[in-house]
Amino acid sequence: MSTEAKKQAQQTRVDDTLIAAYLEENPDFFDRHPELLQQLSVRHQTKGAVSLVERQQQVLRQRVQHLEEEITELMVTARRNEELFRYFSELYLKLLQSQSIEEVMDSLQQTFSEQLQMPALTLKFFDSPLELETQFTFAADTHKQLLSKRFRDDSIYLGRLTTDEQKLLFPDESIASVVLLLLGDKGELGMLAIGNHDAGHFEPAMDTLLVKQLQVLLSQILPPLLKHHEAR
Structure with a gap:
């Protein structure tokens, strides 16, 4: 030019x-x-x-x-959030009324498996002296590597697992993403694991308000139920 x-x-x-x-x-x-x-x-x-x-x-x-499209998306999100809040509120009431670990597990299964369509849920306790059912315990120290790898900075983990970690928590399901909650004041009690087939369902950037509330509630109600189980 x-x-x-x-x-x-x-x-x-x-x-x-x-x-x-x-x-x-x-x-x-x-x-x-x-x-x-x-x-x-x-x-x-x-x-x-x-x-x-x-x-x-x-x-x-x-x-x-x-x-109009943005408003529609916001309305759909608002309805979904309202539904989630209702499900979790109903779950909290059921958990507070639970008289045994089995009842706790039944309430968790009903909410996550039936209402929220989460295909897999596991509740495990660490170093428990009780003769709990196998479904509630880890074999030997198989969970310690998982703890050191996934819980360095927080008591909640959202994301994917390795194949070995999946088999440890969900031996009968092919799980692509999870939310893991450490239970107890310092995470010493156990772990609640919730899995989904969708790899993008649980991601690190997700809001954790509802699962944190669940984590706190379970950390409070499970110790007395464990003692009651031991006394039986």
Whole structure:
């Protein structure tokens, strides 16, 4: 491109910028010059040349449609959050009324498996001296590597597991993502594991408010139930 052509292109860009700035500063320009609206046209990708007014209407319609879609998404999310809150509230009441570890497990299964369509749930206790059913205990020290790897900075883990970790927690299910909750004041009591077939269902960036509340509640109600189980 010649020097003259470059200067002309630069001047065109400057002129366009000045015009745009002037129109922004003078929004009543077309009110003072309505005849220009009938003369101006805007290129449209599919319709060719259209009037400025028609183009403005098209842009407004697109904005309205986009806002309607956003509102619909927000309403769907709000209904889903309301449903989740109701399920968890009902679960909390059931857990507070539980008289045994088996009842706790039944309530958890009903909420997560039946209502929330979570295909797998495991409740395990650490170093328990009780002769609990096998489903509630880890074999030897098989869980310690999992603890050191997944709970370095927090008592809640959301995300994926290795194949060995999946087999340890869910030997009968092919689980792609999990939420793991350590139970007890310092995570010394045990672990609740909830699994889903969808690899993106549980992710580290997810909000943990409801599962934290569940974690605190279980950490309070399980120790007395364990003592009651030992006394039987």
